Amino acid sequence: MSVAIRSFDAIGRRSAGFFDQIGYGAVLFAESIYWLLVGWRRRQPVRIRAIFNEMQQVGVAALPIATLLSGTIGLMLAIQSLYSLGIFGAEAYAYIGIALSVVREFSPLIMAILVAGRSGSAIAARLATMTINQEVDALQVMGINPVRYLVSPVVVALAIMLPCLAMWANLVSEFTAGIYVSAALNSSLGAFVNDSLTVLKVGDVYHGIGKAGLFGVLIALVAVVNGSSVSGGAEGVGRVTTWSVVQSICMIVVTDMIFAYLTTR
Amino acid sequence: MESAAEFNHHIQGLRAESHAARPTEQELLDRPKVVEVDHLDFFFGPRQVLFDINLHVRAGEIMVIMGGSGSGKTTLLRHLVGLMPPQPGKVKLLDRDLGGLKPGELLDLKRRIGVAFQFGALFSSMTVAENVKLPLRELTDLEEKTMDIMANLKLEVVNLSGFGELMPSALSGGMVKRASIARAIVMDPKLLFLDEPSSGLDPVVSSALDDLILKLREAMDISVVVVTHDVESAFKIADRITILDQGHILATERVEAIRNSTNERVQNLLNRRSVEEEVDATEYLRRLTGGE
Numbered sequence: 202m203s204v205a206i207r208s209f210d211a212i213g214r215r216s217a218g219f220f221d222q223i224g225y226g227a228v229l230f231a232e233s234i235y236w237l238l239v240g241w242r243r244r245q246p247v248r249i250r251a252i253f254n255e256m257q258q259v260g261v262a263a264l265p266i267a268t269l270l271s272g273t274i275g276l277m278l279a280i281q282s283l284y285s286l287g288i289f290g291a292e293a294y295a296y297i298g299i300a301l302s303v304v305r306e307f308s309p310l311i312m313a314i315l316v317a318g319r320s321g322s323a324i325a326a327r328l329a330t331m332t333i334n335q336e337v338d339a340l341q342v343m344g345i346n347p348v349r350y351l352v353s354p355v356v357v358a359l360a361i362m363l364p365c366l367a368m369w370a371n372l373v374s375e376f377t378a379g380i381y382v383s384a385a386l387n388s389s390l391g392a393f394v395n396d397s398l399t400v401l402k403v404g405d406v407y408h409g410i411g412k413a414g415l416f417g418v419l420i421a422l423v424a425v426v427n428g429s430s431v432s433g434g435a436e437g438v439g440r441v442t443t444w445s446v447v448q449s450i451c452m453i454v455v456t457d458m459i460f461a462y463l464t465t466r
Numbered sequence: 467m468e469s470a471a472e473f474n475h476h477i478q479g480l481r482a483e484s485h486a487a488r489p490t491e492q493e494l495l496d497r498p499k500v501v502e503v504d505h506l507d508f509f510f511g512p513r514q515v516l517f518d519i520n521l522h523v524r525a526g527e528i529m530v531i532m533g534g535s536g537s538g539k540t541t542l543l544r545h546l547v548g549l550m551p552p553q554p555g556k557v558k559l560l561d562r563d564l565g566g567l568k569p570g571e572l573l574d575l576k577r578r579i580g581v582a583f584q585f586g587a588l589f590s591s592m593t594v595a596e597n598v599k600l601p602l603r604e605l606t607d608l609e610e611k612t613m614d615i616m617a618n619l620k621l622e623v624v625n626l627s628g629f630g631e632l633m634p635s636a637l638s639g640g641m642v643k644r645a646s647i648a649r650a651i652v653m654d655p656k657l658l659f660l661d662e663p664s665s666g667l668d669p670v671v672s673s674a675l676d677d678l679i680l681k682l683r684e685a686m687d688i689s690v691v692v693v694t695h696d697v698e699s700a701f702k703i704a705d706r707i708t709i710l711d712q713g714h715i716l717a718t719e720r721v722e723a724i725r726n727s728t729n730e731r732v733q734n735l736l737n738r739r740s741v742e743e744e745v746d747a748t749e750y751l752r753r754l755t756g757g758e
Contacts, residue, residue, distance in 0.1 A: 339587035344576030
């Protein structure tokens with residue numbers, strides 16, 4: 202086979218594989234919603250306890266690191282805003298940029314990247330290990346639908362907890378930024394908060410939370426698609442885990458750009 | 467629900483050693499078929515793995531499917547338990563055609579079969595007891611206490627009482643297999659499928675597992691399909707043996723007939739003799755050069 206034909210063959214295979222994965226992800230999402238809505242009617246409900254377990258692992262257990270990251274982001278934004286606005290002597294308006302960028306952009310984006318690295322990888326590794334150990338086959342032969350049992354709780358938990366983490370990140374980032382700005386400008390934290398609230402609209406908060414929910418579903422589906430398509434034993438588990446994080450972050454950033462374009466213009 | 471007397475009898479039966487003789491050929495013929503495979507083929511990409519498989523198992527029978535590595539026995543088992551849809555061909559379990567079932571009907575059918583996988587497939591995040599209770603928890607409305615009793619009962623059947631609170635990682639290979647069988651029988655199935663139950667076990671543990679399989683058939687009146695390459699185990703437990711070789715059924719016979727078979731390939735498998743394949747030189751070169 203010539204090099205050209207091999208190259209076309211490789212490109213074709215990868216393209217087909219990519220669309221195959223997207224299609225599989227869409228089917229998984231539809232099935233997850235289906236089981237969520239009608240599972241109880243078919244005597245296979247999505248267990249609330251399973252959803253709460255996932256929410257605990259994905260959200261509550263991530264609070265310390267989420268607090269640390271969002272606090273740091275708030276400080277970093279405050280430092281950069283004061284520096285850049287200082288060029289024009291407009292430091293007093295730092296709250297505008299900080300409030301809008303935190304709520305609309307940084308909180309959902311940073312929390313999504315954190316969750317993709319922390320929970321997306323764990324979900325992909327767990328599913329991959331279960332697939333290799335035939336645990337998913339075991340579920341199927343027992344008559345327990347694997348999507349209902351394994352995927353639906355993860356999708357729901359991430360769709361709920363990522364907006365919650367983003368809201369938490371909003372509070373922490375604004376707080377740390379406020380402390381820095383008020384100290385630097387010799388004003389009060391209350392004045393910073395008050396100014397921020399005057400510039401923020403409810404739509405800005407919805408924008409950030411909506412995006413976080415979308416990122417949550419994306420992270421769940423990417424993790425599940427990668428985890429369930431594992432092959433090659435322990436090495437395969439490592440490979441799909443890495444791929445899951447890389448793909449999740451790429452999809453988050455691209456989706457963020459599209460979301461911003463569609464909702465801001 | 468069983469009466470107290472029936473329940474007691476059930477337990478005593480499970481605890482007792484198995485001394486029952488194999489059912490005769492005529493006894494088996496009088497029983498209904500619980501597994502029927504008709505003209506099953508399976509292709510993995512361009513490669514054919516199963517060739518025109520025809521097979522049946524009757525109620526209360528222990529059928530052992532034997533073959534060397536790569537003979538297609540695990541692929542056949544995956545078809546039998548509904549993990550692979552039949553391409554051309556038909557698979558019927560308990561008189562239901564797997565190919566024509568709606569999802570709800572398939573679910574009902576799966577509740578009536580049990581499967582124990584080669585490496586146990588126990589959920590590593592759950593204790594042994596939670597593993598055994600999983601089908602009850604997910605597929606029934608039983609109370610927790612009832613589930614506990616049923617799980618403990620099945621663990622006792624497989625001689626694992628007292629090990630319920632351990633995690634699967636704390637069990638030996640033989641214990642994992644027995645826990646897997648306990649989970650497979652917790653819903654009192656009519657059909658039990660076992661994939662390589664004796665692989666990786668020492669002869670003593672393997673023999674004990676064979677006794678357990680015989681005991682289960684006797685006490686629970688279930689049909690068992692065992693996939694194995696362990697000749698000794700097959701001769702001990704089987705009513706009939708099917709020999710698979712490179713995707714073809716070489717023979718389906720009663721144990722004595724298999725033992726005395728004049729088929730060279732069957733004897734090679736039974737006596738663990740390797741076979742030198744005759745390879746066409748041109749074909750061999752084509753494989754080496756990737757078809758160019």
